[in-house]
Amino acid sequence: MTAASSCSSDKRDAILEGAIAEFLKQGYAAASMDRIASTAGVSKATIYSHFQSKDRLFIAIVDRLVLSKFADLLAPEQVTQHLNDPPEQLLRHLASTMLQVPRQDPEYVGFIRIVIAESERFPDLAQTFLRELPAIALESLSHYFTHCPHLALPDPEATARIFLGAIAHYIITQYVLYGADILPLTETRLIDTLIAMITASGAKPL
Amino acid sequence: MTAASSCSSDKRDAILEGAIAEFLKQGYAAASMDRIASTAGVSKATIYSHFQSKDRLFIAIVDRLVLSKFADLLAPEQVTQHLNDPPEQLLRHLASTMLQVPRQDPEYVGFIRIVIAESERFPDLAQTFLRELPAIALESLSHYFTHCPHLALPDPEATARIFLGAIAHYIITQYVLYGADILPLTETRLIDTLIAMITASGAKPL
DNA sequence: GTCTATATCGCGATAGAC
DNA sequence: GTCTATCGCGATATAGAC
Numbered sequence: 001m002t003a004a005s006s007c008s009s010d011k012r013d014a015i016l017e018g019a020i021a022e023f024l025k026q027g028y029a030a031a032s033m034d035r036i037a038s039t040a041g042v043s044k045a046t047i048y049s050h051f052q053s054k055d056r057l058f059i060a061i062v063d064r065l066v067l068s069k070f071a072d073l074l075a076p077e078q079v080t081q082h083l084n085d086p087p088e089q090l091l092r093h094l095a096s097t098m099l100q101v102p103r104q105d106p107e108y109v110g111f112i113r114i115v116i117a118e119s120e121r122f123p124d125l126a127q128t129f130l131r132e133l134p135a136i137a138l139e140s141l142s143h144y145f146t147h148c149p150h151l152a153l154p155d156p157e158a159t160a161r162i163f164l165g166a167i168a169h170y171i172i173t174q175y176v177l178y179g180a181d182i183l184p185l186t187e188t189r190l191i192d193t194l195i196a197m198i199t200a201s202g203a204k205p206l
Numbered sequence: 207m208t209a210a211s212s213c214s215s216d217k218r219d220a221i222l223e224g225a226i227a228e229f230l231k232q233g234y235a236a237a238s239m240d241r242i243a244s245t246a247g248v249s250k251a252t253i254y255s256h257f258q259s260k261d262r263l264f265i266a267i268v269d270r271l272v273l274s275k276f277a278d279l280l281a282p283e284q285v286t287q288h289l290n291d292p293p294e295q296l297l298r299h300l301a302s303t304m305l306q307v308p309r310q311d312p313e314y315v316g317f318i319r320i321v322i323a324e325s326e327r328f329p330d331l332a333q334t335f336l337r338e339l340p341a342i343a344l345e346s347l348s349h350y351f352t353h354c355p356h357l358a359l360p361d362p363e364a365t366a367r368i369f370l371g372a373i374a375h376y377i378i379t380q381y382v383l384y385g386a387d388i389l390p391l392t393e394t395r396l397i398d399t400l401i402a403m404i405t406a407s408g409a410k411p412l
Numbered sequence: 413g414t415c416t417a418t419a420t421c422g423c424g425a426t427a428g429a430c
Numbered sequence: 431g432t433c434t435a436t437c438g439c440g441a442t443a444t445a446g447a448c
Contacts, residue, residue, distance in 0.1 A: 011431085027323065029235035033424060043433055048425065050431095110326070117233065117323030119383050120316070126383040134379065135388055158399035161391055165375035166368040172378075173340065173371075177325050177332040182341055185367055193364035200407035217414085239442065249415050254443065256413095 012050050014040040019061045024110035028058055028118050058118075062125045065111050066132045069101075079140045083147055088195055090144065091163065095191045098167050102175040109175045137164055145202075153202035163194055218256050220246040225267045230316035234264055234324050264324075268331045271317050272338045275307075285346045289353055294401055296350065297369065301397045304373050308381040315381045343370055351408075359408035369400055 018039035022031045033054060037044040051057040082090050102109050119126035138160055145156030153159050170190055173179040224245035228237045239260060243250045257263040288296050308315050325332035344366055351362030359365050376396055379385040 025326070027233065027235055027327075029233055032422080034422080044424085045426075045434085046432055054424065113322060113326060116319060116378070116382060120231075120319060121233075123384045127385065127388055130379065130383055130385045130388045134385075138389065154402060155395055155399045158391060158395045159403070161376075161389070161396065162368070162372040162400060162403065165372045165379075169371035169375040169378075170367075172322070172375075173336065176322060177336055178329045179333065179336045179340075182333055182336045183344065183367075185364060189361055189364045190367065193361045194368060196360060197365070197368065197403040197407045201403045238440080240440080250442085251416085251444075252414055260442070 009050075011040070011042055011046060015042060015047055015050060015057075016061055016064060019057055020065065020107075023058060023061055024107060024114055027114060028054075028121065031058075033057075059122070059125065062115070062122075063128070066129055069105075069108055069111060069133070079144050083144065084149065087148060087150055087199055090148075091195050091198065092191060094141070095163075095167055095187075095194065098164075099171070099187050099191075102171050112172065113176050134164065134168070150204060151198075151202040152204050153198070159198060159202070163198065166190070166194060215256075217246070217248055217252060221248060221253055221256060221263070222267055222270060225263050226271065226313075229264060229267055230313060230320055233320060234260075234327065237264075239263075265328070265331065268321070268328075269334070272335055275311075275314055275317060275339070285350050289350065290355065293354060293356055293405055296354075297401050297404065298397060300347070301369075301373055301393075301400065304370075305377070305393050305397075308377050315377075318378070319382050340370065340374070356410060357404075357408040358410050359404070365404060365408070369404065372396070372400060 015036065018036045019031075021039060022036045026032070031054075033044055033047060036057075037047055040047075047057065051060060115126055115129045138157070141160035141164065142157045145151060145153050145160055167190070170185070170187075173183050221242065224242045225237075227245060228242045232238070237260075239250055239253060242263075243253055246253075253263065257266060321332055321335045344363070347366035347370065348363045351357060351359050351366055373396070376391070376393075379389050
């Protein structure tokens with residue numbers, strides 16, 4: 001039952017909640033331990049008894065967010081169940097789900113922003129993010145592209161990377177960088193065009 | 207000849223150079239005006255006589271970087287000269303040029319990182335970045351896709367967005383987020399697959 | 413215009429009582 | 431475990447001499 005263990009603790013959770021709000025809004029350097037203590041309703045000394053430093057508190061909240069976001073978006077075991085789905089159906093469902101996240105969970109936008117923002121100071125966190133989210137989605141979609149009987153793509157992994165990358169970049173420009181008015185493009189056109197490009201390059205003759 | 211004008215000034219340039227190094231390395235909040243003064247070889251008061259605040263100095267260096275980066279990567283007037291180039295050739299050249307930037311100019315990686323990092327605190331800067339770089343490249347490539355006689359794409363603008371977005375996302379994962387070992391993919395496979403997808407979806411019959 | 417010196421404040425982190 | 435009170439430092443910004 002040490003502070004580093006994962007056993008539940010009301011104060012510990014309150015600190016993490018307050019720290020998430022503060023770090024996501026201010027960024028690492030501008031975040032204030034005083035404000036986190038105030039928001040969480042505890043004293044600063046209590047924070048330092050649970051987390052030894054600002055660094056470690058930040059690492060803890062990013063680890064928590066990595067686990068809570070996207071966790072079940074496209075688990076590998078779900079793909080095998082849909083191997084025989086036509087590409088149009090599976091890709092449209094996947095893209096819609098991904099694009100829904102920043103609209104329904106504004107915290108996700110701040111999460112993406114801070115992972116990139118602090119990738120120089122905390123490269124390990126950036127790599128953890130990549131391993132837990134994009135790498136898993138990529139593996140799942142590559143597996144589908146490789147084994148789906150309706151497709152015969154020359155490079156399934158690169159195709160999956162392009163599909164997921166184009167959607168991720170769309171999220172960054174539209175939501176993270178506030179570019180909806182500067183780079184207007186509907187989700188429908190993005191998805192339709194992606195699907196058309198993939199099916200055209202890998203459709204098996206009937 | 208006010209401080210806000212663009213007339214040359216040795217000290218002013220030295221401040222900007224030092225500020226670029228400091229802001230790109232530390233981020234906005236952690237950057238120190240003392241260190242910038244020391245690096246530039248001037249006193250802090252001199253900085254404040256040229257730029258009224260840390261905010262304005264930061265805006266000035268981002269504006270300068272926006273103008274200096276990518277300025278002539280794919281100017282609209284260059285596209286009309288290559289309208290008859292085959293898609294394989296033009297797209298391969300464009301992709302290679304884009305992917306060369308983070309390797310030859312490490313400062314560019316920090317520039318991308320800080321634009322995203324400070325997009326909440328300085329949304330105007332993020333929008334300026336989008337207008338000056340991605341929007342211009344997108345317009346150029348859309349124009350090529352629309353008028354190139356070798357192609358008949360269903361949605362040229364969305365296709366251009368996917369092409370540029372997939373490459374930009376590759377730069378973010380590999381260079382900004384240090385993901386080369388976690389998401390391994392050669393540039394060649396990325397480029398080849400993108401070109402194959404585009405030509406397959408829009409090749410005109412001979 | 414540029415400097416030195418300083419005002420003022422909030423930061424991360426800790427000591428010690430309970 | 432949690433609190434109050436505080437330490438020491440470095441931050442942005444400025445006053446005033448030259």
